[in-house]
Amino acid sequence: MGPSSVLNSSKLDALPTDILIIILGYLNTAQSVAHLAATCKGLHQLISARGWRIFVKSCFNSLTLLSSNANEDWVNMARVLTAQARDWDRRAFVFHSLSLPETRRPDARRGHGAQSIPGNIIVDAHLRETGRFDEEFVVWGSGEDVIARIRRNDRKTIPSETWHMCKGSETGFIEGKGDTTSISIVKSHSFGEGDDLGVVVGRANGDLRLLSIGESNFGRTLMHFRPSPNSSIHQNEIRAIDVDSGSSVIAASTRESVWLYPVQTGNQAQSKNIPDSPYIDPITTLSLKDSQKSSSFDFIRSTKIFNKDTIAVALNRSFDPIRVLTITQTGLETSAVPRFLDEHPYIGSSPRTVRALLPVDVRSITGGGGNVLLSSWDDGTIRLQDLRTPSPIDRVYQDNFEVATPINALISYGLERFVAGSAYSHMLKVFDFRWTRGYYHTDSLPCSSNSPYPTPKPPTIVNEPEYYDNRPACDHVLGRLCRWHMLSRHDFYRPNCNIYLPFRNYASSPIYSLAKPSDTSATLYAGLSGLLMEFTLKSCVYTNSIPTTNQLSYVRQRGKVAVLETGDGAAILDISKCQRVPEIRRQLFSNDEYSSAVARKQHRLDEALQDRREFPAFETQTHFDTHQAANE
Structure with missing residues (x-):
């Protein structure tokens, strides 16, 4: 040969x-x-x-x-x-606030019964594929009104967006009693390309309806969910709702009961219009107060559907604050979740509260499955557990800075990360799930014998990991990484973070709701008091103006945020190990001309959060000499 x-x-x-x-x-x-x-x-x-x-x-x-x-x-x-x-990973975020101008805000001094403080924003979002175009629906309740913004794009640019409002006062709802308390878009595959999506809206007076959010008939009532007048059970304040589009079922909860309703989508629902449609009676209902199998509680906080057979309910002040409801042919059956054995010793034995629930899909993990739930507890912990068994993947997460601050809302992106909204202030908390990743952006950057910079300064007393191999370049034949690439994957150099949102219009507000259109969307929405925050990843911010119609006088303003790194997110049993003086970085949005492009890319954080004093000395000096020579 x-x-x-x-x-x-x-x-x-x-x-x-x-x-x-x-x-x-x-x-x-x-x-x-x-x-x-x-x-x-x-x-x-x-x-x-x-x-x-x-x-x-x-x-x-x-x-x-x-x-x-x-x-x-x-x-x-x-x-x-x-x-x-x-x-x-680099905390490259851009924030905008969406709010009504000062002249449109309610003022109790006018003497018309208006509220003196703005209502809480309850938001949901959904991304629908229509051919080569995507439609992003963002729907939120602001007081008694329901507002939507619909963006249509071709996955590269945004050619248009439209705004719609359904004024509650025009449909018989008043401020306070008629305020929106929960909202959920019906994310159903049964909607055809020509069908309008629907949104289920629950209110403080117990009203529960399916509204159209289509371009042509936004706000039209498609279905009205309420028990018949002769029913012995009354549907009072709606506390939470969740829609299982696969089985076409709505789970709604009042203070002490859970209700299941059927929901029809597409043109089937459009054929049912109020006032001609009959009452839509519940499929079944269950009063948890009357249950003999579990301890007492104050009220229901959250309700989530896992599948066509299982519902999880979060309770306020109970020794069994998570209940699992099983849907059977005869109705709903309840059971308590097995208690954690690693209770934190500084909490005591008082009744517990779970504020938020989030089902987690773990099918991508080998052997993963079951009803896996992320739940936020009043002791500041966020717990991951399989509801059916003492699962080996159970884990407890915690903000290592604000150790005992509870969480109001949760949203996740696969098994890569989840975002939590503080129950006490206008702060988002970004957590890494800490599963093995399939992608690290640092793998595509140049090799180095340096450690990643700057060195994190977590609020907990932990030591920087020891790594004695100063290999300057990766050896892929031997399967050995250089020092920089190896340490860049370490949890110590990929800490969680807290993000302090810009909030100028009112006093500090908690985060009441979180929503994302999809796992691949670059935008996250947070509902605060009278304010909707739009959180967008930097690389996906649209620089060109977006043609809009009917903006409803909403003002969109960009704001700078502060970022605080909070460690690996593991639960802290001994709070004396927390050092309470962490480093807070504020966005500056200015490039540092005295550092090289390579140095800026290898910096752990975005350019808006960088400080030139953190770069390796030789990188800064080399670029300074080059810059000076070019000017001479």
Whole structure:
């Protein structure tokens, strides 16, 4: 065999397609995939057809991804998700507030019974695919009014957005008693491309309706959920609602009862209009106060549907603050969740409160399954547990700075991270789930024998990890990483953080609700008192103005935030190990010209949070000399 034959047989593109696909599954950066695609025509065709899909599904397997078969969409998704991962890790956030101007706010001094303080914003969001376009629906309740913003984009730009309002006063609701207390978009696959989405709205007076949020008939009542007048059970204040679009069921809770209602979607619901439609009676209802199997409680705080058979309920001040309801043919049956054995000793034995619940999908984990729940407790802990068994994946998270501050709202992004809203102040808390990741944005950056900088200063007394291998470059043959790449993956250098939101209009407000359109969306929405905050990852901020219609006089203002790093998020049993003087960084939005581009990229934090004194001395001095020579 001649030399040319040996060379040809060793070509990478000569390998069988099945082997190449296996190799593609091991590439952990988009840069590696792009470089491989640039080597030859054959590999470029394979990667265009299948490579980017493999990369996205391998590196971001815990996220719920958009359903697309177009190769171009998978390339774009890889670009978007890698940029978002970098933004999350580097705290590259941009915040805008959405609020009514001062002249539109209620004023009790006018003597018309108006509230002197703004209502709490309750928000939900959803991203719907319609062909090559996406529609982002954000719906929120502000007092007795329901407002929506609908953005339509082609996954690259936003060509338009429309605003709508359903004024509560025009449909018989008054301030206070008619305020929106819960809201949930019906995220159903049964909606066709021509159908309008619906939103279930619960109010303080017990009213529960399915409203249209379509362009043509926004705010129209599609279904009105209420027991018949001769019913012995009264539906008072709606505390929480959740919609299971798969089984077309709504779970609604009042102070002490849980109600199940059927919901019809699309044109079926549109055919039922008030006042001609009959009462929509509940499928079943259960008063937890009357249950003989569990301890007493004050009231229900949250209700979440896991599947067509299981509902979780969070209670205020109970020795069994989480109840599991099983849907049977005869109604609802209740049981308490097994108690944790590692109760924190500084809390005592008083009744406990669970404020927020969030089902977590763990099917991406080998052997994962079951009803896994994230719950926020009044002692400041956030607990992950399988409701059916003493699960081996149970874990307790805690803000290592505000150790005992409870959480009002939770939202998660697959098994990568979750965001919590403080129950006491205008603060978001970003937690890493601490499962093994499929993608680290630092893997695509240059090797170095330095440690990641700046060194985190967590509020807990912990030591910087020891690592004695000062290898300046990764050795992929031996499977050994350089010092910088190895430590960049360590939990110590990827701490959680608290984000202090800009809040100028009123006194400090808790976070009442959180919503995201999808796992792949770059925007998160937080409802405060009289204010909706729009949290967007920096790489996905639209720089061009967005054509809008009917803005309803809402004002959109950009604000700077402060970020405080809070450690790895593990529960703290001994609070004496907390040091209460952490470092707070404020966004500056100015580039430091005396540091190199490489140094700025390798800095753990976004440019808006960087301080040039933190860069390695040789990086700063080298760039300063180059800059000075260019000016001479």
